[in-house]
Amino acid sequence: MDIETFVERSLGEWRSQRSAHHLAFAHFEEVLSTINIESMSVDAPGVLELCQRYEVSPDSIVSPFRMSWKGESDWDEEQVIEGSTILVPVPTGAMTGKLLREQGYAETMESMGTYTLTDDGTFILTTAYERAAAEEKIWFATPNLRFRVSLIKTSSGKGVTTASFSSEVRRSASS
Amino acid sequence: MDIETFVERSLGEWRSQRSAHHLAFAHFEEVLSTINIESMSVDAPGVLELCQRYEVSPDSIVSPFRMSWKGESDWDEEQVIEGSTILVPVPTGAMTGKLLREQGYAETMESMGTYTLTDDGTFILTTAYERAAAEEKIWFATPNLRFRVSLIKTSSGKGVTTASFSSEVRRSASS
Numbered sequence: 001m002d003i004e005t006f007v008e009r010s011l012g013e014w015r016s017q018r019s020a021h022h023l024a025f026a027h028f029e030e031v032l033s034t035i036n037i038e039s040m041s042v043d044a045p046g047v048l049e050l051c052q053r054y055e056v057s058p059d060s061i062v063s064p065f066r067m068s069w070k071g072e073s074d075w076d077e078e079q080v081i082e083g084s085t086i087l088v089p090v091p092t093g094a095m096t097g098k099l100l101r102e103q104g105y106a107e108t109m110e111s112m113g114t115y116t117l118t119d120d121g122t123f124i125l126t127t128a129y130e131r132a133a134a135e136e137k138i139w140f141a142t143p144n145l146r147f148r149v150s151l152i153k154t155s156s157g158k159g160v161t162t163a164s165f166s167s168e169v170r171r172s173a174s175s
Numbered sequence: 176m177d178i179e180t181f182v183e184r185s186l187g188e189w190r191s192q193r194s195a196h197h198l199a200f201a202h203f204e205e206v207l208s209t210i211n212i213e214s215m216s217v218d219a220p221g222v223l224e225l226c227q228r229y230e231v232s233p234d235s236i237v238s239p240f241r242m243s244w245k246g247e248s249d250w251d252e253e254q255v256i257e258g259s260t261i262l263v264p265v266p267t268g269a270m271t272g273k274l275l276r277e278q279g280y281a282e283t284m285e286s287m288g289t290y291t292l293t294d295d296g297t298f299i300l301t302t303a304y305e306r307a308a309a310e311e312k313i314w315f316a317t318p319n320l321r322f323r324v325s326l327i328k329t330s331s332g333k334g335v336t337t338a339s340f341s342s343e344v345r346r347s348a349s350s
Contacts, residue, residue: 017201019194021342023320026192030203120293141326141335145198149324149340151316160316165324165340167196 001121003089003097007063009140010037013171016071020164033071033081035168040064046086050100054112056090064088089115099125133157144170176296178264178272182238184315185212188346191246195339208246208256210343215239221261225275229287231265239263264290274300308332319345 013036020029040047047064051057068084091097095117103110113127113134122139133153140146148166153159188211195204215222222239226232243259266272270292278285288302288309297314308328315321323341328334 015201017196017198017203019196019203019205019340021192021194021340023192023342023344026190026207028192028194028205030194030205032201118295141338142333145335147324147338149322158317160320163316163322163340163342165194165196165338167198167338169198 001117002094003091003115003117003123004063006117006121006123007037007039007065007089009143010138010146011039011065012037014146014168015171016069016166016168018071018164018166020162022162023160029164031071031081033069034171035067035069038066038068040066040086046102047088050086050088050102053110054100056088056098056100061088061090129155131155132161176292177269178266178290178292178298179238181292181296181298182212182214182240182264184318185313185321186214186240187212189321189343190346191244191341191343193246193339193341195337197337198335204339206246206256208244209346210242210244213241215241215261221277222263225261225263225277228285229275231263231273231275236263236265304330306330307336 013034016033016035018031018033020031022029042058042061042064044064047061048058051061064086066084066086069082071081086102088100089097090100097115099113099115101111101113109129111127111129113125115123115125117123120139122137125136127134132155135151135153137149138146146168148168150164151160152162154161188209191208191210193206193208195206196202197204217233217236217239219239222236223233226236239261241259241261244257246256261277263275264272265275272290274288274290276286276288284304286302286304288300290298290300292298295314297312300311302309307330310326310328312324313321321343323343325339326335327337329336
């Protein structure tokens with residue numbers, strides 16, 4: 001599976017069930033949310049801006065998309081977590097590449113991560129931040145069900161502080 | 176990584192944080208438990224019995240082990256979930272084999288599953304039951320942290336009813 005196919009299969013509206021494990025304190029956190037993934041054109045303003053900022057030629061990008069989410073956390077039911085960001089794959093090989101991410105308007109940090117697609121169709125994204133590193137694995141169990149394991153690591157990459165797991169079920173077009 | 180190495184790395188006492196997602200109802204379940212994994216000798220009575228029942232020659236098995244667990248579920252704090260079972264790998268190749276599992280004294284069903292170890296060190300176990308199928312992926316993030324994703328599927332293998340994720344942190348020998 002190449003990145004175009006992976007993005008294509010990801011488009012749509014998903015109901016996400018996410019559990020986070022804060023490992024040092026054996027603390028659990030649960031979040032239910034709705035995720036929307038929409039394709040964007042390669043010459044959309046937000047996409048071009050992101051290319052410019054990372055000095056990436058718009059000719060080298062494929063399948064840019066917008067991801068937005070809206071959820072509620074169990075530790076504060078009043079708090080609605082909402083956000084949106086633009087993501088731009090920049091392939092460097094058939095199964096590898098960079099992923100640019102816009103800062104968006106909530107919670108996210110601008111970043112450039114590195115992705116790999118494995119033979120069994122798992123998308124693995126590694127992103128280094130100033131004080132931490134993140135690793136995300138996403139795979140499809142069926143066309144309408146995908147799973148995501150996200151790890152927040154110490155910046156050395158040796159320790160894991162938080163591990164989270166999401167089950168994402170596609171909402172049918174008619175509902 | 177071969178199965179002997181995988182079992183060797185798994186030995187010890189682990190604190191497990193497990194989240195289950197019941198997908199149809201977007202229901203969450205959380206369980207904290209302690210898991211103990213101890214090696215057994217190939218000629219231990221329970222191991223030989225299991226070989227006999229599945230008509231497997233004791234010469235073809237490696238690294239049998241006992242797994243026991245004790246936990247509490249969030250939906251019933253009175254209920255202590257406890258159990259123990261014997262597991263016996265029967266390699267059929269360098270990275271593949273069968274896994275025999277004893278019925279144990281709680282909750283488990285006797286079974287023979289099929290395992291594969293992937294290039295990146297993930298252990299994948301598939302088990303078919305009469306009315307369902309199970310798929311389990313286990314991998315190490317560090318020598319002292321392993322993750323487990325378990326899926327309960329319909330017997331056709333097409334649908335997933337429950338997905339669960341466990342973070343397992345090694346308890347230090349001194350604590």
